[in-house]
Amino acid sequence: MTRTRKASSLTSFFSALAIIATPLISPFSVAKEAMPTHGIAMHGETKYPAGFSHFDYVNPDAPKGGTLKMAVVANGFDSFNPFDIRGVAAAGISTYLYDTLLESSDDEPFSAYGLIAESLETPEDRSYVVFNIREQARFHDGEAITAEDVKFSFDTLTTKGHPFFRNYYADVSTVTVEGPRRIRFDFSDTSNRELPLILGQMPILPSHYWVDREFGKNGLNPPVGSGPYRIGNFEAGRSITYERAEDYWAKDLSVRKGRFNFDRITYDYYTDDTVALEAFKAGSFDFRLESSAKNWATAYTGQRFENGTIIKEAIEHHRPSGMQGFAFNTRRKVFSDPLVREALAYGFDFQWANKNLFFDQYTRTDSYFENSDLASSGLPTGRELEILEPYRDQLPEDVFTEEYQPPTTEGQQGLRENLRTAMELLKSAGYVIRDGKMVNGETGEPLAFEILLFQKSFERVVLPFKNNLGRLGIDVTVRLVDSNQYIQRLREFDFDMITQVFGQSDSPGNEQREYWHSSTVDAKGSRNYMGVNDPVIDELVSMVIQAPDREELVHRVRALDRVLLHHHYVIPHWHLRSDRVAYWNHLQRPAETPKNGIDLDNWWAKP
Template identity: 55%
Template sequence: MAMHGTPKYGPGFKHFDYVNPNAPKGGEMKMAEIGGWDSLNPFIVKGEAPNAADLPFETLMVSSADEAFSEYGLIAESVEVPADRSWVVFNLRPKARWHDGKPITADDVVFSFEILKAKGHPRYRFYYAAVDKVERLAERRVRFSFKPGDNRELPLIIGQLPILPKHYWQGRDFATTTLEPPLGSGPYKVAGFETQRSITYERVKDYWGADLAVRRGEHNFDRLRYDSYRDTTVALEAFKAGEYDWRLENEAKKWATAYEDWSGLKDKRGRKQAFANQRPAGMQGYAFNLRRSLFADVRVRRALGLAFDFEWTNKTLFYSQYKRTASYFANSELASTGLPSPLELKVLEPLRDKVPPEVFTTEFRPPATQGDGNIRPNLRAAMKLLEEAGWQVVDGKLVDGSGKPFSFEILLVQPAWERITLPFARNLSRLGIEASVRTVDTAQYKNRIDHYDFDMVVHVWGQSQSPGNEQLGFWGSESADEPGGQNLAGIKNPAVDALVEQVISAPDRETLVARTRALDRVLLWNHYVIPQWHLGLDRLVWWDKFAMPEITPANGVQPMTWWMKP
């Protein structure tokens, strides 16, 4: 089933194009994660789950990595859906089994939906808000009915539903953290762990879905191990010493300089390669907490954006590797460019009095500099905006009409961000603004983020090639005050709400692209974040003990399609 149009893979397909269907099974891949964890339940807001904690669990359907948004049956053997997509029926595979051997039934599907909405992470309540009811029709047949409205994405959203075992969770508190590995049905299960140190997943030898077309050529390692590191620098040195095998490098400086002394490259026992992807980069930026009155005025937010010198940062700290982000859907056709098209204007015109006028007249471009460290022109423009908003400099400090100084905290979770953020704070100090930079451990950071106890943070809103209902959680007014939600900025904007609904109800791909671009413009011109950068590459280093398929799909490298060399 495709969101729009026809799926790439037709009836009877044998495997996805980007896998090796004959990949041998065996061996172990060791990886790393930064920060600790204290729970094996990845579906709730409490606690911190380890990397890949969802591996033991399967969904009704699964997406391919080389299409905008198509899904194929996994636990579901077949799907019934009417032309208007007002309901969907899933017929479950008779051979689908839990790891204890019991069959997966419609009762499990109903239970999963209800428990995730009632006690799961808040994102599930928003994601499934348009579901009217779920009904068990037979032992392996279940129906979801949707509330009135044009929402073609809903059958695919339900296809992503993680299915949990009703019989296992009876008598257990789903909303509480646990170190007992929950029962699953997926290709891996937890084999052993030491909290705050490591976790190992073991391939299920008699996994019921191994021969399905959607799983052939995937999950080839017998074991996957993730070691926990508190510090990114320590993790890098551990990799170079051979403590783990495979690393996705997210830091430009490390990519440029940190592997020059790696013995793996010198003696050709290791590899370092960047793989291009067509995956939407989304938005990474310094996010304002609009719940703070300090950031209520858009002129203030715009002024602070002028103090961030991307060009200098990119040249001095990143070896000129990055592109400046100018869209919430960067690196994709969904990103807005130029002025609104006729299709965009169709949804923007009714909102003209509710959105910034620049949406209609000016292409959004983040403030730029020459990259030489001279940011005085930007700071002069910033000061003009701040004065218009009622701020003035007194004795070197920016104060409001009552004399209260402009001060706030930039909260970080990794020390690596300090070398990027401290120069930004110094630029702000030239405006009379006191911006303190504070780095905390992962547990404290998560707790503060979940309860919106911050002024500004670095945040990434990831995007897919087919945006839809998840946008409610990102920007919707109802999600702004939900603990643990994804509307980190606290946006409550009726125009944004209306545009999100338009994106969700888009009847075809062309309309979806246009409506997404319209939403993008309104988000950008409200200056909810200070945009940072994106790359469009997966930068990988690994010990040369693995092989990979010849094709890299549009969504980027898929490590679960790799295999151990003989």
């Protein structure tokens, strides 16, 4: 990590049409009809059988009660709608307020089990999926969750919600309400095996609540949800408390046993991380996930840590680390040339930063799918080479001849040799030094850009990078803005360079469109921050989405990874194979940590 009702007059029409069409279905089609099942795996079989009692990584007897106090370092919130591109939603709202059709497990690559949906039906080719809604599923106001609510949610999210939903569910061709508690989704692309699972992730909204309200303009009026918590007290922009729903309809389901144990969960907002850290040590909140290596090495000391009042742990995880790095906005002319992007990477001295800033805690990242079997390495061979070969003339030659490795300063020459390499690359790109400045040899335009930040603590990483590039005559400006302005500028792609994390799962699929597909390059609010717009990458993304099995998925993802790396869209940073956490000792956690790492929703408070 990082772990979509409109009452339709067409419902009866679609039902009648299905009956009329039935005699025309071929025997082959009938054979593809599916039986109801309790869960679904992306590839292979699910780990948990029908009727399982609880996930292995929870404590099913965890006591309920207590308060979990959390901190958010940001400039507040102004919305209770996490699905709209406008505004900044309150922390936790999508997790605690809204249930989904299915619930994913944290100890499998990608499997999901019934939550709102009691069962699902999908054929071998996954050309459609049917969800059967539980009779007891309820919104917080007591209204039953129906198939019409599911259709309303899909229609609303894909037309009025964040652009992400339109891309994520782009291959859904028709949605048919087949009964009060039965809904069918048909797909235009029958090779997209992920669609039944990601539709299961869709948050279900109450159509009756929104019928007289404008979606996206509800502001801070608490909406009706169906999840384990309701919105309790809140202070606009400063704090919000979620209160556990005592009458929560799903509390006894196997996918909910041992989870969501706190009576109240409070988020307080801080504008400065240093202040938040001191507040944690003073007992103002209970849990902290530490992102700063310096803090981890120096700040978690004192009597409360020594006597066990506050517990400090580095908890190992086995999830993909994804990619964190300096991301180039290739929409900007200054970064349109891959040679320039490659050259600038030689100005970042990771080895120096790791030793002097990070206490040697990190490992350099060299894959978009780091810490997983999906990461590319060496030169392409076997099946991966077969995938890439048809595109040889459209790809950088290095894809086939050189293993991607980010620049290093290890060795006798160190940074000086790297800057010399950068100079040669820039010369090849048409740049020259004039009056001590790096300029375009033809236009005289200086090589200059801005790095946009919202975390002041990151300046200590960026400023040495800026200084190194300054030795090449490159003018770098560092601009620090508040979190709300930062979010708005990202949505508009109004930046030159940012530091960004591209999280990944063990089962990449439709979300890859949002990161790298040309269809999202001009979609405001998409996560295609770098402006990736390449026909080969488009085809590789489609191949990943259409992978028929796990083995083929691995080969296709590695091919995509390799091509992304050799286009130099980012300057890779680093990763850590553990979660650095500190928490007050009245919190307790399960004995088993799943492969995806810690999940506070499985923790509880001592009675």
